[in-house]
Amino acid sequence: MNNLLEAVEASRRFRTEAGELQVLKDINLSIGAGEMVGIIGASGAGKSTLLHILGALDRPSSGKVLFEGKDLAAMDDDALAGIRNSSIGFVFQFHHLLPEFTALENVLFPGLIGGRPVMEVRERATGLLEELGLSGRLRHRPGELSGGEQQRVAVARALVQDPRIVLADEPTGNLDTATGNDLFELFVEQNKKRGTAFVIVTHNAALSARCSRIVEMADGAIRA
Numbered sequence: 087m088n089n090l091l092e093a094v095e096a097s098r099r100f101r102t103e104a105g106e107l108q109v110l111k112d113i114n115l116s117i118g119a120g121e122m123v124g125i126i127g128a129s130g131a132g133k134s135t136l137l138h139i140l141g142a143l144d145r146p147s148s149g150k151v152l153f154e155g156k157d158l159a160a161m162d163d164d165a166l167a168g169i170r171n172s173s174i175g176f177v178f179q180f181h182h183l184l185p186e187f188t189a190l191e192n193v194l195f196p197g198l199i200g201g202r203p204v205m206e207v208r209e210r211a212t213g214l215l216e217e218l219g220l221s222g223r224l225r226h227r228p229g230e231l232s233g234g235e236q237q238r239v240a241v242a243r244a245l246v247q248d249p250r251i252v253l254a255d256e257p258t259g260n261l262d263t264a265t266g267n268d269l270f271e272l273f274v275e276q277n278k279k280r281g282t283a284f285v286i287v288t289h290n291a292a293l294s295a296r297c298s299r300i301v302e303m304a305d306g307a308i309r310a
């Protein structure tokens with residue numbers, strides 16, 4: 087399988103008042119194109135920090151992250167912004183939708199920022215929202231949607247640029263079990279249909295069991 091995203095000896099240290107804290111310790115992890123990887127581990131294990139580093143939202147203190155074989159650290163700000171906008175999608179535990187804009191507008195933004203033609207982005211965003219079961223909610227604002235609907239809008243936003251990979255940090259953590267299962271099902275469907283790779287941090291063992299590979303983290307390291 088082609089390596090899409092790869093951490094090589096990646097470490098992350100934070101300076102705190104209590105001294106230096108090593109949160110990630112020499113992480114080696116490759117995600118192949120179209121893979122579906124679950125990340126599990128106790129709270130504080132470093133899962134979110136790893137996801138941020140993989141998604142170029144944060145940089146490793148040492149070691150590197152390669153996207154399609156290219157070292158993220160060697161890229162200039164424009165190249166990095168381009169990757170974050172079009173190649174990697176993010177879904178967080180809380181949707182982070184813009185409250186004053188409609189569901190459709192929230193999904194449109196990454197496409198418009200990416201500079202694609204408005205009509206094309208609108209068509210893609212509408213199609214995705216429909217596919218995710220939100221055809222009747224295009225003009226609703228986030229505050230007018232249920233938690234599960236808000237997360238589905240966030241998923242549509244993550245997918246609108248047709249990224250190679252989606253990084254999801256406890257995306258079902260704020261949802262009841264049935265709604266969380268439905269959301270996970272959408273990930274599986276998109277993975278099959280478009281070959282989008284997913285890396286999903288989850289506490290839910292039943293959900294992680296649906297991934298093709300499970301990576302367990304403990305104390306900043308990957309457990310063998």
Ligand SMILES: Nc1ncnc2c1ncn2[C@@H]1O[C@H](COP(=O)(O)OP(=O)(O)O)[C@@H](O)[C@H]1O
Pocket residue numbers: 100101102107109127128129130131132133134135136
């Ligand atoms: N910016 C930061 N500064 C200092 N410590 C941090 C920072 N971010 C995370 N940490 C610490 O790193 C550890 C791992 O955090 P995190 O990656 O959020 O874990 P998880 O997502 O597995 O719960 C925690 O002990 C957390 O307090």
Ligand SMILES: [Mg+2]
Pocket residue numbers: 133134135255
């Ligand atoms: Mg976390």
